[in-house]
Amino acid sequence: MKLQQKLVEMRQRDELPDQLLLLEHPPVITLGRGGDLRNLLASDDALKNERVRFFETTRGGDITYHGPGQVVGYPIVHLGEGSRDVRKYVTRLEEVLIQTVAEYGIVAERVDGKRGIWVGNDKIAAIGVRIARWVTSHGFALNVNTNLDHFRLITPCGLQGTGVTSIAREAGRDIDEREVREIIVAKFAEIFEREIVPRPETVRLIKVMIHDDDRVLLLHRRPERGNFWQPITGGIEDGESPSEAARREVLEETGNPGEPEEIGITQSFMIESQYLSSRFGTPVIASEVAFEAALDSRLPIRMDDEEHDEYGWFTFAEAYERIRWTDDREALERLEYSRD
Numbered sequence: 001m002k003l004q005q006k007l008v009e010m011r012q013r014d015e016l017p018d019q020l021l022l023l024e025h026p027p028v029i030t031l032g033r034g035g036d037l038r039n040l041l042a043s044d045d046a047l048k049n050e051r052v053r054f055f056e057t058t059r060g061g062d063i064t065y066h067g068p069g070q071v072v073g074y075p076i077v078h079l080g081e082g083s084r085d086v087r088k089y090v091t092r093l094e095e096v097l098i099q100t101v102a103e104y105g106i107v108a109e110r111v112d113g114k115r116g117i118w119v120g121n122d123k124i125a126a127i128g129v130r131i132a133r134w135v136t137s138h139g140f141a142l143n144v145n146t147n148l149d150h151f152r153l154i155t156p157c158g159l160q161g162t163g164v165t166s167i168a169r170e171a172g173r174d175i176d177e178r179e180v181r182e183i184i185v186a187k188f189a190e191i192f193e194r195e196i197v198p199r200p201e202t203v204r205l206i207k208v209m210i211h212d213d214d215r216v217l218l219l220h221r222r223p224e225r226g227n228f229w230q231p232i233t234g235g236i237e238d239g240e241s242p243s244e245a246a247r248r249e250v251l252e253e254t255g256n257p258g259e260p261e262e263i264g265i266t267q268s269f270m271i272e273s274q275y276l277s278s279r280f281g282t283p284v285i286a287s288e289v290a291f292e293a294a295l296d297s298r299l300p301i302r303m304d305d306e307e308h309d310e311y312g313w314f315t316f317a318e319a320y321e322r323i324r325w326t327d328d329r330e331a332l333e334r335l336e337y338s339r340d
Contacts, residue, residue: 001057003270004137006283007076011135016283020188020196021074022181023268025066026330027052027147029154032061032128039063042153051337052150059138061115061128063154069145069166071180077192079134086131090115093140096187097125100142103183106170116140122165123156142184144168144175201268204236205288206246207328208260209335212297216319216332219253219303220310229312229322231331233288242289250293255302260291263334267327290331292338 003021010016029052031037039062040054047054052067066072079089094110097117101108101124108117108124116126125142143166151164167175189196209231210217218229234249236242246260271284297313314322316336323329 003268004074004076006270006272008132008135008137010283011076011078012133018078018194019076019199020185021076022184023072023074024068024070024177025072026265026333027065027067027150029054029063029065030057030059031055031063032057032059034060035062039155040153041155046153050150050153051333052153057138059128059130061126064126064128064141064156065150065154066141067147067150069143069147069168069177071142071144071177071184072140073142073184073188074139075136075188075192077136079131079136084134086129089131089136090127090129092191093127093129094125096184096191097127097140097142099187099191100180100183101125101167101170104167104171104175106167119165119170122163124165124167124170126156142167142180144177144180199285201287202284203271203286204242205286206234206236206242206249206260206291207288207331208232208246208250208258208291208293209263209331210250210254210258210293210295211335211339212295212313214339215297215313215315216335217254217295217297217301217311217313218319218322219308220312221307222309225307228324229319230325231323231328243291246289246291246293250295253303253308254295254299256295256299258293258295260293263290263292263331263338265290265331265334267330269325269327288327290334292335 007019029040094117098108106119108119111118116123125140127140128138130137143164145168146166148164148166156164185196218231220229221227232249232253234245236245243260250258250260267288269286271286301311303311319332323332
């Protein structure tokens with residue numbers, strides 16, 4: 001959301017062209033502006049048990065669920081002179097999605113008075129947008145291989161008597177989400193009359209969650225380097241694979257060898273740093289592959305004292321209190337859940 005806000009501000013100042021962000025969220029329920037909290041059906045304990053988080057957000061619409069197996073799109077588009085028609089913009093988004101699912105033999109339609117696209121009485125894609133100074137944000141969520149049981153935690157979009165579905169359910173098979181993204185991009189380019197230019201990440205990073213059974217290792221960055229606790233992180237050097245970078249960083253940051261294993265998430269975020277901006281220009285977009293590695297907490301830790309001034313072994317509860325960034329929290333959650 002912060003990445004969107006930054007890109008919207010830059011688009012409003014004409015500092016960059018239109019953007020289309022495509023991504024996948026961890027399990028999360030969001031409530032739009034003016035949404036009814038009574039449409040959240042699950043208690044705090046139920047959300048915790050299902051490992052689903054809840055946030056209020058600035059988009060339009062009521063309540064919805066995002067999670068793995070969903071393709072989420074956030075277009076950041078300037079609705080210039082002659083295009084300042086919100087209804088037309090939403091209709092175009094719906095058309096992108098209708099044509100996308102049609103590639104899988106699915107007939108989806110608009111329904112009067114209801115946003116999104118529908119297969120009969122079941123919603124297959126949700127839409128909720130925000131427009132500020134005629135620049136769009138938020139967007140759509142298309143169910144591909146989504147865990148539809150999580151929608152039972154809410155009244156989707158505040159609509160009683162309706163259901164949800166996915167491409168996988170309608171097609172009767174698992175769907176390649178990368179293929180769906182490619183189709184969405186092609187349909188978006190056609191319908192919005194845009195040329196799509198893939199934007200590679202500015203920097204490629206890894207993070208490694210070091211653990212010893214029920215405790216995790218965190219390093220504290222020196223005050224001049226940010227003054228916060230974090231797992232082991234580092235850049236991927238030219239010619240290096242993410243696994244090789246993770247193995248090297250564990251040795252450099254702890255003085256001990258380790259065998260990192262991927263935990264199944266690659267995260268993207270913006271880095272606001274005067275130093276990096278001067279090197280790469282703005283915005284600086286990082287991608288970070290997450291790993292975990294076991295290490296005996298009795299071993300001495302020989303950290304890089306130019307970057308860090310302290311380390312500690314913490315319980316998961318203590319680690320959650322210390323970490324600053326949501327991407328670190330997600331990796332920590334993934335590690336904790338894998339050990340349950």
